[in-house]
Amino acid sequence: MSTTEDLTKDLSRIMQLAASDPHDIGPLLNYGLDWMLRLAPFDLVAVFLLESDHLVVKAARGPLADARVLRHAISLDNFTSIREALATCGPRLFYEEDHAHGEGDPFDGVLDFPHGHACMVIPLCFGGNAQGIITFDRERCGTYDSQTIQLVEIYAQVLAMAIHQAAQSQLLHQLMRESNERERILREEHQAGDLLSPLQSKNPAVRELGERARQVAPTPTPVLIHGETGTGKEGIAAFIHQWSERRRQPMVKLNCAAIPESLLESELFGVVKGAFTGAVKDRPGRFRMANGGTLFLDEIGELPLPLQAKLLRVIQEGTFEPVGSDRTIKVDVRILAATNVNLQEAIGERRFREDLYYRLNVFPVQLPPLRQRLEDLGPLCDSLLGRLGRRLGKPPLLLSENTLARLRQYSWPGNIRELGNLLERAAILARGSVLTPNLFDLSHSSDVKAGVGESPTPSADASAEAPMISLDEAQKRHIRMVLNRVNGKVYGPGGAAEILGLKPSTLQSRMKKLGLERKVHFEA
Known part of the structure; x- marks a missing residue:
């Protein structure tokens, strides 16, 4: 078979490998090095890829390719000649004087080659951009002839093109994952769009809170939402996002207390493949997902101190590095945070950074508990029941007047979240569309008011219920x-x-x- 036929066959195969698994270019590099067996005599051929100012071995072939070689990396600061070869995308031959008095060989200190051995470096370049090098080493003294160098250069260009295609495929896969994740987030936001707006509240304090939230919404200012557990902090964050100029971009959410500390950094900032055991592919992280939109950090008081410093940097500079990477990512993200703990006490106990607190608390919002806004109980129930009916596939659900009166007699220590849970349980048990008092078991709680004419176990007969008050x-x-x-x-x-x-x-x-x-x- 002619060299042209070989090259055509190899080009087809290597492009298939480049597109097959963009997250693992090992098979692609190994196949590329196997070509070299037909092109030039060597005892070791290796592919180094650029990582910042270092070249790192990613694949090797030949009798001398062992574990030491596969762990090897060199700094470009120590190899001016290789840096120049990368800049010009031209080959570099090492002669006897280079080994004796110059920079030495890229594998000095790893393999003991004799002075004057055959050594060649071919840059991997595509479109004028250097991606790495291929090194050829042979224990026998001498140099490679011009015909061999020319042929290796041609194959190196093909391999560089395949590496570039694999990188582009990996980027495309990542963008597709991010796009799918954004679509999912936007669907969730659409489903959450039927929450009761604070501007529709019957409680003056809640309406005033809503007006303040609407004023800050168009700005990039961070907002810190305070309130007891279950008071609807995520809901008010959703309204701030919907009232902002970022509403066409996603609002990404993260509960800082719901994820193990060991995984929280990668959830926030992303991770590159191989950064730790189990990191089998690149993951973008919540900041990348929220780029151009809003990031809602619930239970911010539970964020570990080391991550608080990184969060502060993102708020101040808009930059971060994914786990396992030294590449700086720039994002445009608006931060909304929520807490049910006293952060000033946490600062005093050295559990929360004071500088981060003041960056987040530029515009504080305090949500009242449900027991202080019982006039909103009916509208809140309507809003929650509307969502429940659609999710459970039931017809429109309603509360009887007696049921609503009974719910008003409860102090709601779990606030709106507890209300939603009780309504969901009642909706599941209901035989019709009207939820009656017997579907709500509040007798277990010491917060049920006494002396209202109801027995501890509600009767199934609605006519026996207490009169409205x-x-x-x-x-x-x-x-x-x-x-x-x-x-x-x-x-x-x-x-x-x-x-x-x-x-x-x-x-x-x-x-x-x-x-x-x-x-x-x-x-x-």
Whole structure:
């Protein structure tokens, strides 16, 4: 077979390998080196690929190709001649004076070649860009002739083109993964778009909060959302994103407490293949996923200190390095963070960086607990039931008036999340579209108000339920129950104000309005 036929056959095969698995170019490089068996005599031929200012062996063939060779790397700072060869994309032959008095051989210190042995370096270049080198070494003294050098250069160009195609295929696969992930995130956002807007709240404090959130939404300013567990911090973050100029890009979410510390860095910043055991392919990370959009970091107080420093850098400079890579990535991401812990206390305990706190807390938002916005209970239930019906494949779900009255008598320690869980359980158990009180088991909780005319185990007969009461009467009974349990204590730890989540002065004003005086003895 002629050299032209060989080259055509090899070109076809190597392009197939370049496209087959872009995440593993080992077979491609090994096949390329096997060509060299037909082109030039050698005892060792190796492919070095560029990684920053180093050349690292990725494949080797020949009698001297052992484990030492496959772990070898050289710095370009020590090999000016190879750096020049890469810059000009021209071959470099090493002569006896190079071995004796010059820079030496790339494998000096690894293999003991005699001075004057045959050595050649061929750059791997495509489109004027250097990707690495192929080195040829032979223990016998002498040099390679011009015809051999010319033929090796041709094959090296083919191999460089295949390496370039593999890199482009890998980039394409990565972009496709990122695109699929963005589509998934946008679908989730669309499904979350039916949440009750804070601007629609019946509670003045929540409406004011919504107005503040809408004001900050168009800016790139980080927002720190405070609130008890389950108060809807992710929901308000979604509205800030939807009101912003980034709404056509994804809002990516990460719960800092839900991922093991050992994996959290790679989840945030991505990882390159081989960075650690189990890293079998490149992963972009949440910052790359959120590029151009918003990153919501829930439970930010649980972020480990080393990662807090990296997060601070991204907020300040917009740059980071993936795990296992020295390549700097630049992103444009708006940060929304949420916490249910006191970050200032965490700073005092050296669990949270003070500089990160001030970068995140530029625009704080405080969400009230559900017990302080019970006038929103009905609209919240409607919103949650709308989503539940679609997810469970049920017709539109409704609450009876008696059911809603009963839910208003509960203090909701788990807030909106607990409400959603109870509604989902009731929706599953319901035989029709109306959710009745017997579907809600609140008897296990000490937070159910006493003395409202209902038995601990609700009757299945809706006609036997307690009559409806006003919101003021429900609040009065709940405050009375709490005051009974704390023996009338309003202020301080364990007092009624702390339990109810109110300022003592606010609680006293509400007690006066409802006709409850501290000096009165409250019956159990």
